[in-house]
Amino acid sequence: MPVVNVALPVPLARTFDYLLPANAAPAVGGRVRVPFGQRQAIGIVTAIREHSDVALDKLKPISEVLDDRSLFSDSLWRILNWAIGYYHYPAGEVLFHALPILLRQGKPAEMAPLWQWFATEQGRSTLPDSLKRAPKQQQALAALLRGPVYRHQVGELLLTDPALQALRAKGLCDLRPQAVEASDWRPGFGVNGERLRLNTEQATAVGAIRSEDDRFTAWLLAGVTGSGKTEVYLTVLENILAKGQQALVLVPEIGLTPQTIARFRERFNAPVEVLHSGLNDSERLAVWLKARRGECAIVIGTRSALFTPFARLGIIVIDEEHDSSYKQHEGWRYHARDLAVFRAREENIPIVLGTATPSLETLYNVQQKKYRRLTLAKRAGSARPAGQHLLDMKGLPLTHGLSTPLLDKMHAHLQAGNQVMLFLNRRGFAPALLCHECGWIAECQRCDHYYTLHQHQRQLHCHHCDSQRPLPHQCPQCGSTQLVAVGLGTEQLEAALTPLFPDVPVTRIDRDTTARKGALEDYLAQVQRSGARILIGTQMLAKGHHFPDVTLVSLLDVDGALFSGDFRAAERFAQLYTQVAGRAGRAGKQGEVLLQTHHPEHSLLQTLLHHGYMDFANQTLEERRQAGLPPFTSHILFRADDHDNRQAGLFLDQLRQLLDASPLRDNALWIMGPIPALAPKRGGRFRWQLLLSHPSRPQLQRLVAASLPLISTLTQARKVKWSLDVDPLDG
Numbered sequence: 001m002p003v004v005n006v007a008l009p010v011p012l013a014r015t016f017d018y019l020l021p022a023n024a025a026p027a028v029g030g031r032v033r034v035p036f037g038q039r040q041a042i043g044i045v046t047a048i049r050e051h052s053d054v055a056l057d058k059l060k061p062i063s064e065v066l067d068d069r070s071l072f073s074d075s076l077w078r079i080l081n082w083a084i085g086y087y088h089y090p091a092g093e094v095l096f097h098a099l100p101i102l103l104r105q106g107k108p109a110e111m112a113p114l115w116q117w118f119a120t121e122q123g124r125s126t127l128p129d130s131l132k133r134a135p136k137q138q139q140a141l142a143a144l145l146r147g148p149v150y151r152h153q154v155g156e157l158l159l160t161d162p163a164l165q166a167l168r169a170k171g172l173c174d175l176r177p178q179a180v181e182a183s184d185w186r187p188g189f190g191v192n193g194e195r196l197r198l199n200t201e202q203a204t205a206v207g208a209i210r211s212e213d214d215r216f217t218a219w220l221l222a223g224v225t226g227s228g229k230t231e232v233y234l235t236v237l238e239n240i241l242a243k244g245q246q247a248l249v250l251v252p253e254i255g256l257t258p259q260t261i262a263r264f265r266e267r268f269n270a271p272v273e274v275l276h277s278g279l280n281d282s283e284r285l286a287v288w289l290k291a292r293r294g295e296c297a298i299v300i301g302t303r304s305a306l307f308t309p310f311a312r313l314g315i316i317v318i319d320e321e322h323d324s325s326y327k328q329h330e331g332w333r334y335h336a337r338d339l340a341v342f343r344a345r346e347e348n349i350p351i352v353l354g355t356a357t358p359s360l361e362t363l364y365n366v367q368q369k370k371y372r373r374l375t376l377a378k379r380a381g382s383a384r385p386a387g388q389h390l391l392d393m394k395g396l397p398l399t400h401g402l403s404t405p406l407l408d409k410m411h412a413h414l415q416a417g418n419q420v421m422l423f424l425n426r427r428g429f430a431p432a433l434l435c436h437e438c439g440w441i442a443e444c445q446r447c448d449h450y451y452t453l454h455q456h457q458r459q460l461h462c463h464h465c466d467s468q469r470p471l472p473h474q475c476p477q478c479g480s481t482q483l484v485a486v487g488l489g490t491e492q493l494e495a496a497l498t499p500l501f502p503d504v505p506v507t508r509i510d511r512d513t514t515a516r517k518g519a520l521e522d523y524l525a526q527v528q529r530s531g532a533r534i535l536i537g538t539q540m541l542a543k544g545h546h547f548p549d550v551t552l553v554s555l556l557d558v559d560g561a562l563f564s565g566d567f568r569a570a571e572r573f574a575q576l577y578t579q580v581a582g583r584a585g586r587a588g589k590q591g592e593v594l595l596q597t598h599h600p601e602h603s604l605l606q607t608l609l610h611h612g613y614m615d616f617a618n619q620t621l622e623e624r625r626q627a628g629l630p631p632f633t634s635h636i637l638f639r640a641d642d643h644d645n646r647q648a649g650l651f652l653d654q655l656r657q658l659l660d661a662s663p664l665r666d667n668a669l670w671i672m673g674p675i676p677a678l679a680p681k682r683g684g685r686f687r688w689q690l691l692l693s694h695p696s697r698p699q700l701q702r703l704v705a706a707s708l709p710l711i712s713t714l715t716q717a718r719k720v721k722w723s724l725d726v727d728p729l730d731g
Contacts, residue, residue: 003052004062006034006043007092009104013708015091016043017052019061026062029070029077033063033106042066042106044095071099071109073309075346080307083339086701087726088708089332097332098307100285111289113177115151117164119144123172136163144173151175182293186244189297190269196231196380205374206235209350213239213315216345220321220366221354222614223376224385225582226546229354230260231380233317234267236352241270241297245314249300250336252323258521259546260319261300268297275301275308278517303328303336306343316344321353321362322575324729333725337362356582357575357613360621364631367621386553386584386591388609390600400496401488401556406594407500409552414504414532418551418589421535422493423580426557427510428463429455429492430485433471437480442472446684453485454512455492465683488557490536497534509537539576541583553584554594562602565678567629568729570604571620578613628670630727634697636704638690639677640722645686649674651716652690658710659692664703669694678730685721 002020018034026032026045034043040063052059070077080098084091096104103109123141131138140163143149149157154164167173198206209219213236223229237247251260265272273287273296287308290296294311301308303326318326318337326336337353344351353362353371365371379385396403401424402410410420432450433442442451444462451460451469458471474481485492494508507523514520520540527535530549535541561573577595584591597605607616625632638655640648652674659665670693677687694700704724711717 001056003049003056003059004032004045005047005049006032006062007046007090007095008034008036008041008043009092009096011090011093013088013090015046017054017059019056019059020048021061024062024065025068026065027067027069029072030065030067031071031103031106031109032065035060035063042104043092044071046091046095066106067109071103071309075343076307076309079339079343079346082342083334085705087332087334088704088724094332097304100288101281102285103288107285109289111180111286111293113179115175116148116178117144117151117154117173117175118148119173120171123167126172134163134166136160137166140164140167141172150178183295185270185295185297188269189241189244191238192267192269195235195267196228198231198235199228199378199380201376201378202228202232202235202380205232205376208372208374209236209352210239213350215350216348217350218341218344218365218371219350219352220358220362220371220373221352221376222358222373223354223356224379225356225579226379227356227376228380229319229356229376230263232376233319233352233354234263237268237298237315237317240314241268243314245312246291246294246296246310247298247315247317248305248308248310248313248340249298249317249319250305250326250340251300251302251319252325253302253540258524264298264300270297271295272298272300275299275305277302306336306340313347313349315349316340316351318351318353319355321355322357322359324572327729329730333723333728335727338727357578358617360571360617360624361631363617363621384590386581386593388581388593389595390605390609391594391596392600393596393598399500400493401596402496402500403596406554406596409554409592409594410501410534413552413592414501414534416551417530417532417549419527419530419533419535419547419549420552421537421541421547421550421554421580421583423537423539423541423553423555424488424490424493424557425538425576426452426487426489427491427512427538428452428461428489429495430489431487432485433460434484434486435475435478435480436482436484438475438478440475440477441486446682447679448681449679452489455485455495464679490538493536493556497536501534504532504534506534506536509535509541511538511540514540539580541580547583549589550583550591551589552592552594553581554596555580556596558595559598562597562599562604566730567624567627571617574604574608574613574616574620577608628693628695633693633695634700635728636692636700637725637728638692638722639687639725640674640689640720641682641685641687642720643685647716647719648686648688648722651714651720651722652688654714654716655707655711656690658714659703659707662703662707664699664706666699668696669700669703 004018004020004026005015006018007015028045030045032043032045033040080094084094128138128142131141140159143157143159205221221229221232240247261274273290275287291299292309299305299308318340321337328334341351366373391403391405393403413420430453433453442460444451444467446467447462447464449462449464452463454461459468460471461468490508490510494506497506507526509523527547561569581593584593638652640651642648656671673690674688677689680687692700
């Protein structure tokens with residue numbers, strides 16, 4: 001009897017063997033229902049073999065075959081199996097991560113049928129006039145005699161369900177399922193409206209990508225903010241869609257780019273689907289099925305949209321490729337950008353990585369001739385580069401974080417009818433609450449971090465573990481009622497600006513104000529109405545938005561980012577500064593950027609101000625090369641946490657000894673730790689880490705792959721929660 005290997009969504013790095021009953025025909029990549037312990041579980045078939053390492057009398061048979069064909073295309077199956085090995089993560093959890101939730105629960109991988117009311121033979125021989133005493137039934141029968149009525153049309157035709165059910169009870173009508181036929185958008189495909197005229201740089205970029213759009217090429221589209229990268233994407237996609245192929249567009253966070261989505265839908269006479277966290281499970285499955293059946297032309301989504309199956313995928317576009325949200329930070333810690341490049345290679349299609357601030361890894365790949373670079377150095381249309389200035393805050397009086405020179409600039413820009421954007425990457429009212437009498441500070445005991453004060457909600461909120469507590473009326477330590485907010489948050493800044501600029505509308509855009517569905521779109525619509533306005537926001541405002549009337553942008557409190565223990569902090573700050581500055585002067589109006597700092601002489605600020613992001617990036621790449629840091633070396637980070645701050649460190653120390661004793665260890669391997677993580681406590685657990693660094697990625701992968709099966713033999717392994725992160729972005 002054949003044996004089936006089944007991957008189950010459990011945190012174990014193995015598959016499970018089951019017997020294949022007679023007449024059952026599962027597919028590799030398809031789902032089966034199997035007995036697992038005391039319950040039935042959904043699994044994915046990974047192989048069908050003639051024998052098992054387990055005695056056949058110990059194996060249970062499969063309970064049910066759910067799919068007669070694979071849920072994954074051949075290329076997607078290869079990608080996911082490669083990722084299981086590269087990220088050293090359990091096969092079942094990786095494969096199930098790539099499926100919509102309803103498929104993980106065992107729902108059919110097909111469009112739900114549409115139900116249709118129709119007149120039975122008895123109904124067709126009945127005159128509606130015979131139902132005069134029941135006018136609603138008479139109306140319903142008359143409608144059915146004209147033709148079947150889909151269930152979703154009942155209300156539109158002013159019919160009622162009780163009337164139809166009454167007719168059904170009399171045998172005059174019934175319900176039947178109708179399979180949904182796949183719709184084909186290709187015959188009616190077209191481009192709507194007038195295209196924007198491309199400048200020379202845009203046209204050159206489009207021509208280069210089009211010349212090789214039938215094979216794998218990785219393109220870096222490096223364009224300054226406002227240079228028209230989206231227009232390049234749209235023009236390239238015209239050609240792809242005209243050939244009947246589909247496109248996948250990845251964006252960092254779907255809520256940040258309603259303008260981009262609207263532009264795609266306005267441009268093409270073809271179905272554009274969006275995958276994001278706001279969809280319910282049924283809507284997600286519907287998009288997955290439409291893409292698989294070839295019914296949609298474009299799918300726009302966040303990182304997990306990468307695993308959408310397509311009938312005819314022709315190109316992948318990754319917008320803001322540098323953004324850290326493409327990296328999954330919990331569970332399976334994959335990087336969607338890197339896997340997207342791998343998928344493009346497997347599918348033999350082009351991929352376009354677009355950004356104004358390329359990641360150092362991407363620039364390194366350009367240097368290694370793995371990627372090809374296209375540059376957009378000029379702003380589109382008549383937009384000119386914004387003037388950039390540092391404002392030395394030392395000794396200046398501040399009003400809620402705003403210096404007098406900045407307030408004067410704001411008045412001047414607002415009086416001219418323009419808009420001002422204030423960037424403060426700290427939501428809430430204040431980052432700390434302090435007792436003026438004894439110095440007590442409200443601190444989250446589970447994280448050893450200060451609570452953030454949210455004045456409007458009268459709450460203290462930990463932004464690390466998400467715990468909340470009511471705002472206290474008095475100090476729990478000394479009983480004083482003299483509790484004061486310390487520091488500045490976006491909520492406080494909004495409250496302070498209203499009396500300073502009484503006639504100017506203030507719009508605050510952060511996670512607190514945009515939590516309600518549709519709120520972000522409402523705020524962006526307000527901003528687009530032009531006229532004097534002040535925008536306050538966190539980094540949500542830095543990405544992808546086009547504000548034609550913003551002429552002054554100011555970054556209020558960024559000095560903390562200049563001094564960090566994380567070697568990537570300078571790169572992240574440079575990207576954020578460049579992106580925020582790029583919101584100013586985008587539509588022909590002269591823009592101005594003002595950065596308030598106590599350290600105007602800092603070399604990072606001077607480089608960005610006088611030479612720009614690319615000079616900073618090249619300089620930092622050279623520093624990384626000399627220091628032996630990524631992308632010139634490969635990192636794998638082991639994390640462990642516990643409740644008592646003892647077991648995690650001991651476990652990682654045992655792991656270090658295990659790695660040191662490995663026959664695959666060589667002198668090029670550098671091990672750092674065990675040491676406490678950069679955030680050493682979170683959610684009541686103490687966090688430790690062990691970092692492995694090696695100039696050869698394959699050699700490091702071999703060492704870790706050989707060592708992982710031995711970890712379960714360590715005495716501390718069962719006393720801690722541990723994980724590993726390949727190519728980590730944070731500590």
